[in-house]
Structures are given as structure tokens and as C-alpha cells.
Amino acid sequence: MNHSTIRKTLAKLSLGDLRYFDSIGSTNDEALAWAAAGAPDLSLVVADEQTQGRGRLDRKWFTPKGSALAFSLILHPGAALRPHLSRTVGLAALSIADSCSGLGLVPRIKWPNDILIDGKKTAGILIETVWSGDEADSLVIGMGINVLKGSIPPAESLQFPATSLEDALGMEPPAREKILLNILSALIDWRERMGSEDLINAWEERLSFRGEQVQVRTGSEPPITGELLGLEPDGSLRLKDGGDKSIIIRFGDVGLRPTA
Ligand code: BT5
Numbered sequence: 001m002n003h004s005t006i007r008k009t010l011a012k013l014s015l016g017d018l019r020y021f022d023s024i025g026s027t028n029d030e031a032l033a034w035a036a037a038g039a040p041d042l043s044l045v046v047a048d049e050q051t052q053g054r055g056r057l058d059r060k061w062f063t064p065k066g067s068a069l070a071f072s073l074i075l076h077p078g079a080a081l082r083p084h085l086s087r088t089v090g091l092a093a094l095s096i097a098d099s100c101s102g103l104g105l106v107p108r109i110k111w112p113n114d115i116l117i118d119g120k121k122t123a124g125i126l127i128e129t130v131w132s133g134d135e136a137d138s139l140v141i142g143m144g145i146n147v148l149k150g151s152i153p154p155a156e157s158l159q160f161p162a163t164s165l166e167d168a169l170g171m172e173p174p175a176r177e178k179i180l181l182n183i184l185s186a187l188i189d190w191r192e193r194m195g196s197e198d199l200i201n202a203w204e205e206r207l208s209f210r211g212e213q214v215q216v217r218t219g220s221e222p223p224i225t226g227e228l229l230g231l232e233p234d235g236s237l238r239l240k241d242g243g244d245k246s247i248i249i250r251f252g253d254v255g256l257r258p259t260a
Contacts, residue, residue: 001176006046009177013184016043016074023065025052028128028142031072035130035138041076042188046180053144055124056113060157061144067164068151069176072142073187084194085136086234086251089113090203091190092125092141097206099182105168108208111237111256115145116208120163122146143183147176160257204230209258214239217255224249225259 003020010018017040024030024047031045050070053061063070077085093109100107100117108116115123126142146152146164153162165173173179193199204210210230215223216239226239226247237249237256 001046001048005175005177006180009175009181010044010184013181013188014042015184016040018043019045021045021047023047023049023051026050026054026142027070027072028054028126028140031074031140031142032128032130035074035140039074039138041074043074044071044184045074046071050144054126054142056126061124061126062151062153062157063144064150066150067146067148069143069145069147069179071180072140073184075139075141075191077136077139081191081194082136085139086236087194087199087203088127088139088141089125089251090199090231090235091187091194092127092143094190094199094203094206095183095187096123096125096143096145098186099179100165102182103165103169103173105165107206109203109206110208111231112235112251112254114160117163117165117168119208120161121158122163122165122168141187145179145183147173147179200231200233200235203235207231209256213259214256215259216249218249 006020027045027047047070049065050063053063055061089112096115097107105117110116113125114121123145128140129136130138148166149164152164209228212228214228215225217223226241229238229240232238232248239247241247
């Protein structure tokens, strides 16, 4: 993978500019700085390796050389998108999920930001915002996808099991550029329908643990346990507690797992 193979593979998409790095700290850091300096809409930062890849709350995201897909996409939310910004993580998750389905896999979205295959984490999403006063000027959507086996972190460093597309397929997956093309094509399509019920329905259908008991941790509050019902129109998670009362979990520092 290099600048020219990515450029060539993505040629038919209407993207902004492209920056490619053999190695970088974090593609999100690069994209945040670039967005603040005026990067065009749908500009893309891709790296073969990240040495300081980040998850939420500064957790680490493992991106060793030659085996993973790590990129950040800059979005300028136009007037049509602004009322639906809370759905951005769904937009990203659905795009990854669609690309996995295209490979014949059955992906699930562990709300809010993980993609599971065979119940194991295969991809993660980190969305960050460049503010202009109290308006979101740009969003940076960072995605990390484990493509080859070598991208899976050592088990002892994980709180949740991980896998790769190669493991899930039982064979070598398509080139990373091709997977990137499929994710971005899906994202550009879904972005047109950001405010639609279709997006919420498709997102909800892909949720892991639907109808099951889950435990959700939000910040330092005691965990909330309930049956996972689905999504609210803004993408918040809806649970039902033992007394049939609805509980709405908004985004933020959230960790979800099955109780069993
Ligand atoms: C995430 O955070 O899952 C968001 C990951 C986003 C990574 C992309 S790569 C491109 C862009 N540039 C960046 O610097 N970041 C974005 P979170 O839900 O907080 O999960 C982090 C946790 O996932 C870690 O604490 C590990 O336990 C686990 N983890 C780390 N690397 C992993 C990997 N390659 N595969 C599966 N799990 C991993």
C-alpha cells in the first residue's frame, strides 16, 4: 500500500485530498491538525503503521506495519447534516459493517463504536471534532480495521477478544486499498441518507446483543443492566430494566458488554 495505489483505487470516488504515511503517530492527530488548517471535505489520512494509535479516553489502538487499515476521514457537516451529527458513529459503523458483509462475513455493531465478527472486535471507530466557537467545524472519523492476522494485539493487552478479517474469512482478504474503497463508498452513500429512518433501521439491525441482557458502564457511575432493545432516533441506546422501564444511554464514555 502506498500513496499511488490508494489514489488509483479510490479514483472514482469524489474525495478531498489524500495524505499517506508509511508510519505516523496517529492518523486522527494528523487529520485534526489538517482539518483545523482548512482541509477540504472528505480529505483522507491513511497510514500503514501507527506508533501512537488512539482509542477513546486515550486508550491505545494497535496498528502494526503491513497488516491493518488505519485511516481518518475529515467531514464538513453541511446544513443538512448538522441536525444529525449524533448519528456519525452509526454512519461509520454501518460503512465498515457493509464492507464486511460484502466479503461474506456477518458483522455486528457493539454500540457505540466497535465492529464484531464472530463476537470478537475487528474494528474500532474514534470520532473527534474541530470546533469553531460552539459549532462543529469538521468531524474526524478515525477507523482501525484488523485486516491480516498480524494486526491482532496480544491477548493480554485486551479487555475484549479481537480478530481480523483474515481469521474470520479463513483466507487472505482483499488488498487494504480495496477494503478502504468499499468502506468509503458505503459511507458516501449513507451520508446522503444521514437523516433517514433507513440509517437508524440498518444500524439497529446490525446491533450485537439485541434482546439480550447487557451491562453498560458510563463514566464512573455504577453499571446499568438491562435488555438491549434498540436505538433512539438520535442513535442513543435503549435498554429495558427489570421493571419494564426504558433506559436511554447517551454517547460519551460508554462501555457495553453482555452479562453472561
Ligand atoms: C476504539 O477505541 O476502538 C477506537 C479505535 C480507533 C482507531 C483508529 S485507527 C485510525 C485512527 N487514528 C487513531 O489514532 N485512532 C483511530 P476503544 O473503544 O476505546 O477501544 C480501545 C481498546 O481496544 C484498547 O484499550 C484495547 O483493549 C483494544 N484494542 C487496541 N488495539 C486493538 C486492535 N487492533 N484490535 C482489537 N482491539 C484493540
